[in-house]
Amino acid sequence: MTDDRLLSGVGVSPGVAMGPAVIVHWSLPDVPHRIVPASGVAKELKRLREAAAVVRDSLEHLKERTRQRVGPEEARIFDAQILMVQDEDFLKSVEALIKENQLAAERAFEFKALEMRALWARSSSDRLRDRLADLSSIQVRMLRHLLGESIEMLLSKTDGPAIIVTRELTPGLTIQFDREQVAGFASIEGTRASHAAILARSLGIPCVMGLMSGIDQVESGTQVILDGTQGTLMLKPTREETREAKGRERRRRALERVLQRELTQPAVTADGADILLLGNVDLPEELESAAQHGAEGVGLVRTEFLMVGRTSLPSEDEQANYFERLARRFEGKPVVIRSYDLGGDKFPAAFRPPPEPNPFLGWRAIRVCLDQPEMFITQLRALLRARLKGDIRLMLPLIIQVEEVLETRELVAEAAKQLASARIPHAKDLPIGVMIETPAAALIVDQLAEHSDFVSVGSNDLTQYTLAVDRGNARLSERFNALHPAVLRLLQQVVTAADAAGIPASVCGEMASDPISAFLLLGLGYRTLSVAPPALPLLRWLVRQVRLAGAKRAAKAALKAKTTADATAALHEGIAEFVNLRVLEAGRLPRGKRQTSFKP
Numbered sequence: 001m002t003d004d005r006l007l008s009g010v011g012v013s014p015g016v017a018m019g020p021a022v023i024v025h026w027s028l029p030d031v032p033h034r035i036v037p038a039s040g041v042a043k044e045l046k047r048l049r050e051a052a053a054v055v056r057d058s059l060e061h062l063k064e065r066t067r068q069r070v071g072p073e074e075a076r077i078f079d080a081q082i083l084m085v086q087d088e089d090f091l092k093s094v095e096a097l098i099k100e101n102q103l104a105a106e107r108a109f110e111f112k113a114l115e116m117r118a119l120w121a122r123s124s125s126d127r128l129r130d131r132l133a134d135l136s137s138i139q140v141r142m143l144r145h146l147l148g149e150s151i152e153m154l155l156s157k158t159d160g161p162a163i164i165v166t167r168e169l170t171p172g173l174t175i176q177f178d179r180e181q182v183a184g185f186a187s188i189e190g191t192r193a194s195h196a197a198i199l200a201r202s203l204g205i206p207c208v209m210g211l212m213s214g215i216d217q218v219e220s221g222t223q224v225i226l227d228g229t230q231g232t233l234m235l236k237p238t239r240e241e242t243r244e245a246k247g248r249e250r251r252r253r254a255l256e257r258v259l260q261r262e263l264t265q266p267a268v269t270a271d272g273a274d275i276l277l278l279g280n281v282d283l284p285e286e287l288e289s290a291a292q293h294g295a296e297g298v299g300l301v302r303t304e305f306l307m308v309g310r311t312s313l314p315s316e317d318e319q320a321n322y323f324e325r326l327a328r329r330f331e332g333k334p335v336v337i338r339s340y341d342l343g344g345d346k347f348p349a350a351f352r353p354p355p356e357p358n359p360f361l362g363w364r365a366i367r368v369c370l371d372q373p374e375m376f377i378t379q380l381r382a383l384l385r386a387r388l389k390g391d392i393r394l395m396l397p398l399i400i401q402v403e404e405v406l407e408t409r410e411l412v413a414e415a416a417k418q419l420a421s422a423r424i425p426h427a428k429d430l431p432i433g434v435m436i437e438t439p440a441a442a443l444i445v446d447q448l449a450e451h452s453d454f455v456s457v458g459s460n461d462l463t464q465y466t467l468a469v470d471r472g473n474a475r476l477s478e479r480f481n482a483l484h485p486a487v488l489r490l491l492q493q494v495v496t497a498a499d500a501a502g503i504p505a506s507v508c509g510e511m512a513s514d515p516i517s518a519f520l521l522l523g524l525g526y527r528t529l530s531v532a533p534p535a536l537p538l539l540r541w542l543v544r545q546v547r548l549a550g551a552k553r554a555a556k557a558a559l560k561a562k563t564t565a566d567a568t569a570a571l572h573e574g575i576a577e578f579v580n581l582r583v584l585e586a587g588r589l590p591r592g593k594r595q596t597s598f599k600p
């Protein structure tokens, strides 16, 4: 029997949170047409100014929180909005409308904002059109405040930390509140790859996205249990369900603590194979988290996140400083910087090209960089400078042909030439690797390997493009499975070709953080895995339990399987020789075959 109180989505940030739901409509509210008596005009003028001051303060507060919790670059998201909400000309025009027509403040504000929106939308200036998103944000904040529906007001009415329930979670909303105010997030739209999901993960706030049905029944104040590990939202839980959820969270935390203690142990399999475990860094603040979770370097830096909410490109100095910081923190260890992977769902508003019918098959990733050589060369110059400070490497996303690698090499040479003529110290070489994210790249990996220093499988995109299943579509999540026989064959082909060419092959997509898939990857021959930092302790523990010989046997059986289900079963059977995953799934650390004091 299905329980319609249990809504399912995709867990994008682990952990259990419980509390009252607060429904946040991050959209423009309906503003009633309200005329005030002549005697009420002064009050409306005051309300307008007060609202502008409150919204400005909350944006300043948000900016400061973003600066502290994420970084100065991301904090600039809010600059344009802070300027807008204080714009005297605009506020005076709203005041004039209030006085002339005896309009309520919210109605007058709405009129003027609509007027400005129409003007900007018609403008031929890209800059003005880009600012429309900021204008929308101000409009929502001002109108909701004037109507008494701001998030702050809603939260102040709840008892204890709340679970924010919304259609689409924005990065601003994610970052805005303390854990004392917000315990978790639930949204209809969004995926693991969305900025807001990434922020929720790095802030350690449980989050579930893709809650496609049933969410409209949730009313503000309803008690809910959100499970960001399982990807569920339970409405009106019984006492028993609450107790059970608390137990689940306790076990998850206990497991985390135990795994944390294993971090000093070498990542060596029980039969003595060295495995390199690297961290993926999306936001600058994750750098510390990667180090603390035992990363032995960084296998993927998603540089496009340097652009979150910005209206200008990050400068060469800013990028060089960031890359140098990474190099210093991981001294003597590899730091793989990926060139901007813009496009798909990752175009910050300020750089968004005209809409495309198929953005995921469109102008994105390496294509954008090669078509915008100035932007790319700035990044390459920063990389060449930072490489003087450590083992910085470059990695190219969404490669489909050899020419893309060759063109990049030419641009690297050009960047080095520019730096030399300006007498700016820089490295003479820059190792370049390609991401295997398309079937095209996987099928010609031998040819790509001739021009590459390493390859790294982006299993999220490789799965998406091989299966033609949108990785971000919650409705298709069952069909999105990296253990599909077609993906398995490509994974094997890649590592075999890399071995033959004598270059390292790694996996940096999400599949590497799933124990069963990691076991498969070891069995296929991958010796480097790069994952989100919180996934590292479990991975290290797992590596230490298994024997490579067993992993190889299981991988061979998985490759022979005719269905995803059979491949999965073969891997489960293989891994069971070493660990009891059922116990692990229940949140306890299973007693592995191997003692933690093992010395290779």
Ligand code: PEP
Pocket (backbone or CB within 6 Å): 193, 300, 302, 341, 437, 457, 458, 459, 460, 461, 462, 508, 509, 510
């Ligand atoms: C991938 O596609 O697997 C990958 C690592 O890149 P991203 O998730 O940033 O697209």
Ligand code: MG
Pocket (backbone or CB within 6 Å): 397, 437, 458, 460, 461
């Ligand atoms: Mg990718």
